[in-house]
Amino acid sequence: MRHRLPSSILREYDIRGTVGQSLSAPHAMAIGRAFGSIVRRGGGARVVVGRDGRLSSPMLEAALVDGLLGAGIDVVRIGVGPSPMLYHAERHLDVDGGIQVTGSHNPRDDNGFKMVLGHRPFFGSDITALAALSEQGDVESGAGRVSERAMLPDYVGRLAAADGLVPLRIAWDAGNGAAGPAIERLVRLLPGEHHLLFTDVDGNFPNHHPDPTEEANLADLKALVACERLDLGVAFDGDGDRIGAVDGEGRVIAGDQLLSILAGPVLRERPGAAIVADVKASGTLFDHIAELGGRPVMWKSGHSNIKTMMHEVGAPLAGEMSGHIFFGELGGHDDALYAAIQLIRAVGASGKTLAALRDAMPKVVATPELRFPVDEPRREAVVQEVLARLAADGAEVDRTDGARVTTADGWWLLRASNTQAMLTARAEARDQGALDRLVAAIDLQLALSGVSRIQ
Incomplete structure (x- = not known):
């Protein structure tokens, strides 16, 4: 059962490669077998698996599940959805870990795996150990069972349960990524007026690539906000864990600016709390957190690094320039749809428009x-x-x-x-x-x- 995984797909935060070149179904099966073996040796028995809407995701998910079953793991399949839905399932179902098949914001032919174990990110040395286990063939054997669970209604219901939401006029751009169906369901439960773009899941990404950190990918969102004279617009990456935003004037709100806006309500509820931001963030963000009475913490870029630091300092909020926003009440996970809800809440609580909040920020x-x-x-x-x-x-x-x-x-x-x-x-x-x-x-x-x- 020895299987060597290409070193090029073993990233710091996840496993990711180009399908048909560095990543294949046998690799996916080997990853499932090794991860399942780690789960079993830790006393676990069940893993939840989700996938994004990429063309290769059904094939990779099927092979991954076969590998987990071969290690004696019972698998709960939740189907297509954003990575935050997988994190939600891993926290709330009776499981010991979770894997999302996703290429995130990478090019169309890329794909990969984001993993959590025991409610904590599985990254760095964990991934190195998984690859070593696979190469040595030191894996468990068994015959796990498969079940299916629809998580979308529960996940969206928890998003929509936020209080303090005011009716705003908002554009939502899913970029044909996996968050589309969740957004369609979510906006029906929210106050205000909502205009949707590209919510059908299509792994060809026919309208624009799902990476909201590239301003060119926000052109359709800006046009819709301008045409309908909306309050703001939000956009999402391919697996719904990174958010992009524009104000009513079509100006991009960067990741550190979003964190600055979200910090106010959090520090009113948690005075003196630590808030973590990555090393790329503006100095004005760290100054603003301190002015609000919070404790700014600068840390290494990378979602697994940020999540780990959040746990260490007990931070209720963290973020990166890349648009990952992390929430303590979600177990430290990044959820772009939840970030959108909290942005609506923060704008409403301010009594100002998003454009006015941006204008009030220090000029740099x-x-x-x-x-x-x-x-x-x-x-x-x-x-x-x-x-x-x-x-x-x-x-x-x-x-x-x-x-x-x-x-x-x-x-x-x-x-x-x-x-x-x-x-x-x-x-x-x-x-x-x-x-x-x-x-x-x-x-x-x-x-x-x-x-x-x-x-």
């Missing part, structure tokens, strides 16, 4: 996340070289995740991607001149390490 200028490829062996090495030079220069550096450097002009960040052979950079300043100087500092450090200039 920032780059988008800048990505550029490097050879895999140089990915971490370049960051370490930069850190060494900065230390020699006596720079003010936060090493939480790469190098976040604070200067009189603002701050800049250089870090190694956890999922690709890439370096990522970002900078934020008080004005364009200061931003240009920060970007020049990044360029200089990259040039000193032999990396081509960021375009």
Whole structure:
């Protein structure tokens, strides 16, 4: 029963690859067999499985389930839905773990697996251990049983149970991803006026790619908000765990700006609580959390890293620039539909429009996340070289995740991607001149390490 999984699909936070190239049905079966063996050796017996709407997801889900059954695990299949529905099922059903078959926001032909075990993220060393178990063939054998459970009504019902919702006029763009049917059901239970885009699940993604962090993918949403003169618009990635938003003027509300808006109601209910944000987030966010009486915590990017830190500090709220928003009342999981509900609640409680809330934020200028490829062996090495030079220069550096450097002009960040052979950079300043100087500092450090200039 030995099966070697390609190293390229073993990511920090999940398992993900290109179907027909690095990811296949035998790989999925081996993943199920190894995960099931880990569950059984921990005293567990049942795993819930869901899938997104990608064309390859039925095939991969079937093979995964076969692997789990072969390890002696009983499987509860919940069918197509967003990843947060899988997390909801794992928390509320009598199961010991869960796996969502999903390619998230990746290209159409990609797919993969997000895993939870005992209500906690299964990532990093857990994934490494799973791959080793599979390669060694040290897996359990048995004959599990399959059952099916419809989770959509219960999941949506809990979303719609939020109090303090005011009637707003809202556009919702599901991007033909797995969140579509949940959104259709949800808006029927909400006050206000709701306009829907692309809620039919279609793994071809015929309208635009389901990644709301790319502004080009929000063009249809902006057009609808403008045409109907709506209060705001929200968009979702392929598996419904990342949110994008625009205000009534069609301006994008970034992930850290969303977190800033959501922090107010949370800290009124939980004074002094910790709120976690990733290292890419604006300095104005951390300042705002402190002004509200909260405890800002900067931590490493990556949803599993953020979830883990949330548990460590008891944070009721966390978020990333990528649009993942995490909620303590959901067990620390990220749920973009729940984030949309909380955004409606926060806007209503403020007595202002989303556009007015955005206007009231401190004025800064920032780059988008800048990505550029490097050879895999140089990915971490370049960051370490930069850190060494900065230390020699006596720079003010936060090493939480790469190098976040604070200067009189603002701050800049250089870090190694956890999922690709890439370096990522970002900078934020008080004005364009200061931003240009920060970007020049990044360029200089990259040039000193032999990396081509960021375009």
